[in-house]
Every structure is written in structure tokens, then in C-alpha cells.
Amino acid sequence: DPQAIVRVPYQKTHTPDDVLRRKIASYIAAISGQRVSDIERKLPEVMPRWGKVRIVDGDYISCSWAREKRSEQGRDNSFIRYEIEVKDRAHPNRWIPQIGYGQLDEILLCTIPDNDKKLWGRLAGQVRLFAVITPCRTGGRDAARDIVAHAQSGAQIVADIQSVMAVVGRIQTRDKWYLIDRTGGMVRPEFIPADLEDDE
Template sequence: MDTGKEDYQIADHIWAEIGEETTAAIANIPAAFVRVLGNITDDHSNFTAESWSFWIIYLAPTLLRGRFPNAKYHKHLCELVWIMKKTLQFTIRHADIDELEQQIANWVAKYEKYYYQYDESRLPACTLPPWGNLNKEVIYTAYLQQVVLWYDVQEEVSLSIQQDWSQLTTYETVFEDFLPNNDYVLQPPQVMTYEPDHNEQVKVALYIKQLIGGRQTVILAHLPTLMPLWKKVRIKNGRDSISTHSATRTSTKRRNSSYVRYELEYENHINGALRVVQLVQYGRLEKILVCLLSNNTQWLGLTGKTLLLALIRPCQTGGRDATKEETCYSRNLASIITDLQNVKGVVGRVESRGEWAIIDQRSNFAKPAFNGAGYNTDESEVE
């Protein structure tokens, strides 16, 4: 079918580039987000419903931006992404239903205008979703259920494979002295002794100064010269497994899970009132330092405390939230120190034409997922 009165076709050489970018993106997307994505241009056979959903929601807005002869087709695609995210939410307000209904109606009207073009000869453009795979899934699940009931093999045949992420795995450790709320658990490789360089010590001193005040030079002089170093950590409730950059760069075969979302709070005067504002940031987690402060009274409220500090190289994103809008960046800024508790989860990235976009799944909508037996969703999965 040709494009009729419209001009939405993407040239073959551009699709080839999009396919290569799709394949390359997987190295920078945590395995827990999605399985391996093939070349979308010539490898459709390996794309499951999960793959298509992830590609449309998280990759297409970036990979297809500026690719169409007319930007209206990309805008139309992004409107579909908004609808998909909205309809996948676990909860929705009654006030949102009318808006969603209107958005869907508008999207369909545009689709008919752009692709069907009110021409009966173009009816193939108005295809129905293929339900064949879903039908097979239902019938095969029914077969297994009958086998389980007939032969009483509930324990031998598991139809619901779910991992209890509140429990520690064999290789994980939690340090209650450091983390009273047990929100973070340590993953191998375990703690190692580390001597921060002068630049890192200065950043730690600056952070502590922001907490207790005082002179930065005095704080710097009294910091411990050796600090335990964490390389991998998991957020227990969020299930996110994060590898620091220092651990990730030792293997070229592992997915890169060193980019994180972190949130900072600061006070700002809004309409004459002092309010706490939350700033969403993204960056590469370089290292996790364990700073054990002495019992010296100079540390004030931090005397004898242990600080878990994240050394992060921020992405220049202008404070945008990737769960709400496309968030791109072209470079990383100078590293900073913040509390590990400010790190909220791991994020992925996709590169297109020299620019990176953040993939942030920290949202309140359901995510299509493959729950295959024995499937490992740890970020260290070798693809």
C-alpha cells in the first residue's frame, strides 16, 4: 500500500539506522526492564508482545523523532504512547476517564485521516490486533490447569512464577547498622576497602558542610582516609538492582545498570511562602562510599554516625521527569555527592543520533513482562 494523499513513509536507509539503534540500546537497558530486543527492521520474529510494548512506549518516541517527513506523524505516535501509559495505570481517577475517552477518540480520528484517508481501498490500514498468540496462551494455560487438577501435581507444575523480592537472595547481605530501614541490600562483589582521592574527599566534605555547617577545610582534615566501597546494591522494595560504574566497566557483556534516578529537596519561596521543592535528577552512579564518622563532637548531630554516600555524575536534563515527558541529554556534568537514600531506582538509556534519552519505569502503570521459568532479571545477565 502506498501513502496515498499523505507522506508518512520512512525511507529504508533510515529504518536500517533505527533497527541498529534498537539493537544497540539493549546494552544500556537493565535486564529487569525488557529482554533482548532484536533489529526491529528485519528481525520481527523475536519480538513478543512485551517487546513491542516496550519499544513503542520507551524507544519509539526517541528513535522516530525527526524521522518522518512531517512531524505530525511523530506527534500522533506520542499521543498513542500517552494513551497506552494511561490505560495501563493500576488506578485512574474518574476525572481522567473523560479526558482519556476524548484523547482516544481524537487519536482514532487522526489515524483514519492520516492512514485510512476515508478510502475503501485503504481498509487494510485499519487492521485488528492479532490475537493468535494470546489465544494460544489461554488454551495452553487451561491445559496445564487440567493436568494439575487431574494428577495432583501442584508443586511440580508452577503456573505462577513470582519471586519474593522482600527476601534476600543467597548472595545478598544487609548491614543493619548502616541501613536501619533495610531499604537497600548489598550485592556481590562485597565491601572492599577504598582510599578516596583528594577530589572525592573534597566532595564528601562539602556535602557534610551542607548538613552541619562549619568550615570545609576543618571537615576535610578530620574525614577518614579509608572508606568501605560498595559496588552493587539493590533497593529492596523497588527490586531495582544497581551496579556502580566502577563495577560495570569491568565487563563489556553486562547490561549497564549504573544510571539512576535520584531526587533532591530544597527550600524555595513560592507565592510568598517557604515550601520544600522536589527536584528529579538522573545520573551515573560512580561509587557508593561508606563514611564512618568518629565520636568527635565536631560532627554535631552526625557524631558516631555512618553515612552512605552516592558519588554521581549528573545528566544535564534541566530537571525534567522522564516518567512524564521525553527527557534527553547530551553530556554528564561534574560528579557530586548525595545520600544513598536519595537514589530512587535504576533507569535505562537509548541513544539516537548522538543524543541520549532516559528510560524511567518508575511510574504507576502496569508493565508487560515475561515470567519464564528460570528467567534471571538481574542486571548482570549476559546477553
């Protein structure tokens, strides 16, 4: 059963730029073991994009490209908690889970070609949904358990849509943004002003 359901707005003829295509190729290379350059050459030019997603039994999330303009204190449901696997620095052949936070920029639909089974392997012919995320620099800390703030964002990353877990809120205090993550059932009310409590 699907864990995420994409929703309009929808751009059927969207074409990712070269930088993003490279990131998509790098993501596929990491899970397939193939060379980034080989994959990049064979990726489809057109990758339709969606503007919203609903996590089954969970949140509605809007992508930043499609989010309606709101007031500064309005609800922004484009910031998310996501979970990906990264290489263990101490053991390069081992992958470990890492929690991240960031802004969901877009959701791309990529139809993997089925004419080169040697290159694509089990991915050949699959339709994959990729989440394009601008990560907050939080050092892998879990805002559902600890107080986590960030002041900067990192370079865009690409992950499978199944990596997107939930919407998170943010409260700005001076030069930092504090993350409000209720996925663990723990609320940090000291960082939620009363007049903003419903705007997570």
C-alpha cells in the first residue's frame, strides 16, 4: 500500500535543471552501485512535479514551489522531518539511519527507462517519486526529543518520497529557528508563543 499520496498542483512537462539531475543521478547511483555519469546520461529529460503530498494517516505537506503566499505568521507546512540512510564514517561500507529537517521544495516523478537492464538493474521500468529537500543544518539531532535550532540551510538533497515523515513547525527567536517536532508525542511549549501555537 502507498505511504504517500501526491496531489495537485501538477506540472506534466517539468524539466529539472542540470544541477538537480546530477543530484538525482547521485542518489540512484548510491542505491544501485552504478556510476553517476552513466545514470545521468540515461535519465529522462522530463520529470513531472507535484506540489502537495499526503502522508497516509498523517500530514498534508505542501512543496515550497506550490505553497500559497501567506502572511509571515501564517501556517507554512513545507518544512518536514525526514529520515535517510547515510554512510557511517567509521565504517564506510555500512549505512546508518539519520534524522533530518528541511523544506520540501518539490516532488518529482521519474520513470526509470527499461531498455538497459544492466545499468538500472531492479530499478528498470519503475516509477519513482523523489523528494527534493533543502535541509536545515541540525547535525542529525532529533527535535522530537531535544531542543533543536538552526540558523543555516545546506545544499539541496534528493531522497525517496518515503523518507518524508511529517510536517514540523518552526519558531523564530532572534537569529535562529527552533523546530517543533511532535512526531514523538513530546511538545516543547516554551518555544511556542500563545498567539502562534496553532501555526505549527
